[in-house]
Amino acid sequence: MANMNPSILMEAASDRKASQYSKEELDTLRRQIKEKKVRFIFVVYSDFHAMERGKALPVERFLSRLEEGILMAGMQLLRLPKMDIPAMPELPLSIEFNDLRFFPDLKTFKVIPWRKDVATVIADPYDAKGQGAIGFSPRNVARKQVMRLNDCGYEILSALEYEFSALDAKTMAPIHTDKTGHWVKSFFQDWELLTEIYDNLIDIELKVEQIDSEGENGVYEYPIKPSMGLQSADDGFWVKKTVREISQRNGYLASFSSKPFVQSSGISGHFNHSLLDLKTRKPLFFDGQDSDNMSKIMKHWLAGLLRHAPAMVIFGCPTASCQRRFVHFDRATPRNPSWGVDNRTCSFRVKSYGPNQTYIENRIFAAACNPYLTLAVNIAAGLDGVLNELPLPPMVKGSAHHLHEDDGGSQMFSGKLSDAVKALEEDDVICEALGEEFIKTYLNNKKHECQLEAKAQQMGDKSFYDREYLPFL
CATH class of the missing domain: 3.10.20.70 (Glutamine synthetase, N-terminal domain)
Incomplete structure (x- = not known):
């Protein structure tokens, strides 16, 4: 370091x-x-x-x-x-x-x-x-990175897509077992809860775009419109608060645990973002002359995200259970640093629907991620790519799941919290950007969590995660 x-x-x-x-x-x-x-x-x-x-x-x-x-x-x-x-x-x-x-x-x-x-x-x-x-307050860390970005003449426009599991508060089992994403019937089984959450999100002035039903039992999502700077992280904080409290009032437990059950798909918290000119608010990621509509600054920013993807994993999947997304994965879970145009198998999915709708979806991040640390590490990584004009590797066409396996899987996400800790320790750029005291305290906590997980496994304590994490995340 x-x-x-x-x-x-x-x-x-x-x-x-x-x-x-x-x-x-x-x-x-x-x-x-x-x-x-x-x-x-x-x-x-x-x-x-x-x-x-x-x-x-x-x-x-x-x-x-x-x-x-x-x-x-x-x-x-x-x-x-x-x-x-x-x-x-x-x-x-x-x-x-x-x-x-x-x-x-x-x-x-x-x-x-x-x-x-x-x-x-x-x-x-x-x-x-x-x-x-x-210096180790997550919101202070995020503010520092937003200020760094602003000092360079840029503003970030971003939003988190937080999924959550609606569980029975007593049994912590899904409130229904219809594992069918976007099936309308599943909405109406929980419609009163879903609309009460929606109404309260609107009442606290969050701009909810829609209500989504995901592919797992009782998993839902409220995508919100992107906001500038630190406000997007505050919005993510408010989403979690509102969903948790309204669910509790209705006798349910809303969990943002990224891997609540071993056999379930991961519960995501994808981070969508783009850059604007700080003064003019002109979008900076779109270039209609490029074959993929990507500007030079977007390519450099994306190159920074790719270079620092291993260090991001500890923030995107911050618990041992979250890390299992990369082991027991589904087709939409990334496994390695990769990018592609509208490619859900990649860590970074580029979307381009015109000058005002060209952005990057960071798919490493899961529902348990902290919105402030998510914002901070994405800025730190992307800005490194821009300031140093890092070259963008070729995009992946087709499935990215087996990328890097030919080199022994050296760049694959291992699914181990201890490996994610090591990746952050070895990334001097991210460590310096986020600050020594934050890095010390954060890694200290994560190493302690690794020890607790190892002890639970050694003792055969299968209820460790359900007891210590699931009800609280």
Whole structure:
């Protein structure tokens, strides 16, 4: 791993000083609180596994603490879904055991339609003095990459396609067994749940394009329209929150586990994105003179994604169960770094339907992925391709599943979490871009998870994953 600045605090991680809110922002906030008769505000953030953590404050307390930051324990950022926090010897005690100051991003403030008198706002952690953004916060990591991209004159337009499994809350079995993707009958078996989720997504101002039924039992998806910059990751965070809470209210468990059952197909979280000119908002991926309608910048960006695909795997499939997508796979699961035009067997599927609809679908990413880390690593990889004008390898025509097998499978995704950890450790570009303290803490967690998985296998604990991950992801 490359040598990097050891500071745990991320410089220039925010687009403003931590505790500085404009009069317009504060007036808008107070008006919303008054009009909607809000009594409690949840101040929340994302941990590594995209679990929503935080606390509820009465409105008066929230407003009185807003300028100084909301105090919460920093160690919760490092917590695994159910288990304790892995030991982090190199982490300063002032970060691990003391309170951090979380400053709400008021642009994310939403009144929750299914929770009477309740609102939620996403907050970012700073040090105890409220001066330096914490470098291992997923949202801070994503913001840093968006700012890097903007500094180069580009903006990213993106959206995650999160699939989820609708399970019985008690048995954790699929709520129905019709394994037939896009079969209309399967929609109507769960129609009340699906429309309630849809209505609430619309009420919190997410632009849902459609409701999809996927190929597995009780698996659905709500594709949303793409957003600029950090907002697309926030949108992904809100999708997971809404689906989970509405399902729970109806007596179901919504799981974004990428491989909930060994014999099931993978549950995906594909990342669709394109680049725009920062100032003019002109799409930069389309070139009508190219045989595949791909511009030079798109080819360089895609070359960066391909080069760093092995390091992406740990973010796209962040648990041992997720990794099994690459072993017990279906025809639509990628197995190696590859690209093709409208080719679902490739890791990177190029779609081109005109100047405003030419984009890349990153198919490595599964439903358990963190939206902030997904955004961050895709920018880091693609930007490396653009800045260094990396050449694009030939596209794959036909199935990419057996690509690289002739060289002993050296570039195949192995399906082992430990191999994904190693691939990230060996990628100096991605490690440096995402920051030393984030990489240290993230890899520390993943190595701990590898140990837990190995111990469970050694003891023959077949319920380990169902107990420790499935209900929480």
